[in-house]
Amino acid sequence: MRVGTVRERKDGELRVGLTPEGAHALVLHGHEVLVESGAGAGSGHSDAAYIASGARVVPTAEEVWGTCDLIVKVKEPVPEEYRFLRPGLTLFTYLHLAADRTLTERLAASGATAIAYELVRKADGSLPLLAPMSQVAGRMAAEIGAHLLKHPGPGRGKLLGGVAGVPPGRVVILGSGQVATAAARVMMGLEARVMVMSRDLSRLAYLQENFGGRIGTRVSSPQAVAEELAGADLAILAVLVPGHAAPKVVTRPMVRSMGEGAVLVDVSIDQGGASETSRPTSHSAPTYVEEGVVHYCVTNMPGAVPQTSTQALTSATLPYVEALANYGVEGALARDRALAEALSTYRGALIAGPVAEDFGMEAVPNPFLGER
Template sequence: MRVGVPKEIKTHEYRVGLVPGSVRELAHHGHEVIVETGAGRGIGVDDGAYSQAGARIVATAAEVFAAAEMIVKVKEPQPAEIALLRPGQVLFTYLHLAADRALTDGLMQRGIAGIAYETVTDARGGLPLLAPMSEVAGRMAVQVGAHYLEKEQGGIGILLGGVPGVPAAKVVVLGGGVAGSNATRIAVGMEAQVTVIDRSLARLKELDDLFGPRLQTVFSTMENIEGEVATADLVVSTVLIPGAAAPKLIRRELVRRMRPGSVIVDVAIDQGGSAETSRPTSHAAPVYVEEGVIHYCVTNMPGAVARTSAIALNNATLPFVLALADKGWRQALSDDPHLRGGLNLLDGQITYPAVAAAFGLPHQKPAF
């Protein structure tokens, strides 16, 4: 199979779909890999490393899209890239369609097979291709939240861990999944007062066993969310419904009750965000103030630590990329129900129920 790797063009996105080690594996399996020049520059990898791994370097994204049967990316295609896709081509990347009707319509019109990293599953019901970036985003969320709590950044001027005689900041984490547990780990390590809210008692028990008295766990109800968020210095929202739009758990009235200069980091922004006041931002302009509260809503948070993120992502995606290339995408999807769960679009139809439900559209179950 001919596999294409274009350079990412989303604002301040430095990750790359395939690192040289992954290219070498594909070449070893007999596949041709076409890489756009400069695709690895953001992670400190030059064209020579890709050539040595067996890739063919081309000058433009148009050449990559024209030559490849499967495109492997990191972020959803931008308008200029959508125009380069063609019917029957496979697109394997993060899509997050439920938060973006224009993107969904554009990809449906191209007639591609759109396989989304974020809805591929595993035998335990997890999301193995979302997990690495959720780990990164969760850990980053507390780091950036602590930064924007500083007075010179517009924050309230509070040190996350406090000092003797001065209370630590209160951090509230919504969601105890992969991103939430990683955010908790960093916040606890920085000696903040940390509360995790989740609707799974089993998950709360696991976190309680892991962190002990350093962590407060709270069952998720609207009353509990309102009570904890209103008094928080930093809120990290990680709530996820696979493939669907994020639920709006933080109402505008609740944001209005928060202390001016406090911070919300909405990790769920890729799926539309879980605060009514959240709207997508980029690394070029990561924050804005709404109702007196600083909002950090960058849709590609892990892109800021591109080298770590790209390698971690490739560790997870490579087995699936190899399966799609070795078997052909139809056979690979037929053989693996977990990979088949990643199929969101096919031949102009939505195939993932949660995406269809987000827009009130029908979905078509794939015939394999």
């Protein structure tokens, strides 16, 4: 199979979908690997390193998209890349289609097969390709939130850990998964006062026990969220319903109640955002102020640390890339239910699932998923 990776076009995105090590592994299996020149530069991988791995470096994205059977990326195609989508092409990347109806329609109409990293789901319910970036995003959310509270800037000028005689700042984390856990760990290290909220009582019990009682936990409800957000210094939103748009669990009045100079970091923005006041931002213009609260809603947060993120992501994705190349797309989907769970478009159709439900679009059943 001919496998390719290209330079990401999304604002501030310096990760790459395939490292030289990954390219070498595919070459050893007898596959041809094409890499757009400069694709790995932002994450520390030179064209020379790809050539040494056995890949072929080509000057344009058009050549990679136009001649490869499988494209391995990091982020969803941006509008300038829509023209490359075609029958016979398989795209393996983060898609987050629930936040982008236009992309969903274009992918389905193109005839391309699209498989979403974030929907690869194992039998135990875990999301192995989302987990590493969730850990990165959670740590970053805590660091960014702490930074945005400081001057210069519109933050209220508060040190989250406090000092002797001055109480620590209040942090509310909505969610209890990988993002929330990573964020809580960093906040605990900063000695902030942390409240983690979720509907999942078993996860709250796990966090309470494993963090030694150094964080507070509370079952999430609209009233409970409103009470905790009132006067909070920092809110980190890490709400996930796999495949669906994120639910709007934070209302505009709740944001207003935080007060001037508070900070909201919406990690759920990839799936549309969990606050009524959230809208997507980019690394070049990451923040805005609404209701007096600083909002950080960058849709590709881990792109700010491309070396760490690329290493973590490609270590997780490579076994699936190898399976797609070694067995063929249909063969790999038939062999691995976890991978089949992530099939989003196939042969000109949207595959039935949460995205189809959210958008009210016509869809077809997943041909690779039988009864468990």
